[in-house]
Amino acid sequence: xxxxxxxxxxxxxxxxxxxxxxxxxxxxxxxxxxxxxxxxxxxxxxxxxxxxxxxxxxxxxxxxxxxxxxxxxxxxxxxxxxxxxxxxxxxxxxxxxxxxxxxxxxxxxx
Amino acid sequence: xxxxxxxxxxxxxxxxxxxxxxxxxxxxxxxxxxxxxxxxxxxxxxxxxxxxxxxxxxxxxxxxxxxxxxxxxxxxxxxxxxxxxxxxxxxxxxxxxxxxxxxxxxxxxxxxxxxxxxxxxxxxxxxxx
Numbered sequence: 001x002x003x004x005x006x007x008x009x010x011x012x013x014x015x016x017x018x019x020x021x022x023x024x025x026x027x028x029x030x031x032x033x034x035x036x037x038x039x040x041x042x043x044x045x046x047x048x049x050x051x052x053x054x055x056x057x058x059x060x061x062x063x064x065x066x067x068x069x070x071x072x073x074x075x076x077x078x079x080x081x082x083x084x085x086x087x088x089x090x091x092x093x094x095x096x097x098x099x100x101x102x103x104x105x106x107x108x109x110x
Numbered sequence: 111x112x113x114x115x116x117x118x119x120x121x122x123x124x125x126x127x128x129x130x131x132x133x134x135x136x137x138x139x140x141x142x143x144x145x146x147x148x149x150x151x152x153x154x155x156x157x158x159x160x161x162x163x164x165x166x167x168x169x170x171x172x173x174x175x176x177x178x179x180x181x182x183x184x185x186x187x188x189x190x191x192x193x194x195x196x197x198x199x200x201x202x203x204x205x206x207x208x209x210x211x212x213x214x215x216x217x218x219x220x221x222x223x224x225x226x227x228x229x230x231x232x233x234x235x236x237x238x239x
Contacts, residue, residue, distance in 0.1 A: 008123070015129045022133040029140035033147040040147070040154045047158045054165060084176035086169070099158060101165050104172040106179070 046070055046091035046099040053089050054103040069093060083107050160201075164222065167200040171208050171220070174198070179215055193218065 045068065053063035053072055065072045070093050077086040086104040090097050174196055177184050187196040192213060198206045200222055209219035 011123065011126060015126050019129050019133060022136060026136040026140040029144050033140075033143045036144075036147045036151055040151045043154050043158060047161050051161055051165075079176075081173055081176045082180050084172060101162065102169055103165055104169045104176075106172065106176060 042070070042093055043098055046093070050089045050091050050099050050101040054087075054101055057087055057089075057103060058105040060108070063089075070098070077102070079104070163200050163204075164206075167198040167206040167222075170198040171196070171206050175208070175210065175215075178210065 049064070049067055049070055049072060053065075053074065056063035057074070063072065063074065065074070070091055073090045073092060075088045075090070077088050079086045083106060084104055085107050086102065089101045089103065091099045174184050174187065178187065178194055184196070187194050189195075189212065192211060194208075194210045194212055196208055198208070200206050203225050204222050205225055207219060207221050207223050208217070210216070211218055
């Protein structure tokens with residue numbers, strides 16, 4: 001009887017250990033999946049923001065430079081071709097560049 | 111009569127089965143969620159690459175446009191009936207096709223097309239002969 005009780009107790013202890021180990025690993029996987037999902041959403045938003053900025057520059061409008069934690073850096077690139085304006089659009093999140101786009105448009109005479 | 115107390119193997123009880131089931135469920139769901147997120151990440155990367163490719167071709171097309179406007183003869187540009195036509199590759203399968211009216215430099219066409227549309231290959235249909 002005593003033997004059986006100690007075996008049962010040992011079995012329970014091993015089960016608890018196995019469960020906590022697998023739970024720790026699975027929680028790590030869930031956390032990793034959540035982090036990757038956030039990065040993916042951020043990248044998608046950065047691509048859309050950069051695209052909107054490029055189209056605004058082409059249309060001669062003022063582009064939006066920040067949105068929900070993301071901010072744009074628009075740097076004019078000197079063009080060797082007369083009549084062409086070029087810019088490099090970089091989207092940052094917490095000082096890290098997520099997406100870069102180069103665009104050009106025709107210079108319209110005033 | 112002595113009862114021989116044989117050491118029987120510890121039988122897996124109900125609680126152990128429950129724990130094994132819970133561990134299996136946790137593992138399967140964790141792997142599924144990780145797999146889903148990785149697939150979403152690959153799709154997002156492909157989308158970003160597609161946008162980069164388009165704007166690279168767009169920039170190339172704008173450069174050729176600017177050079178044409180400044181009076182330069184650009185190789186690869188075909189002029190017919192006052193319309194300048196040229197293409198810039200976007201990806202292996204896509205091309206940016208541009209048509210410009212030479213007099214006014216109005217953009218008549220600025221369109222991404224599939225490469226096979228550009229070549230307009232026609233397959234001969236058997237007519238029974």
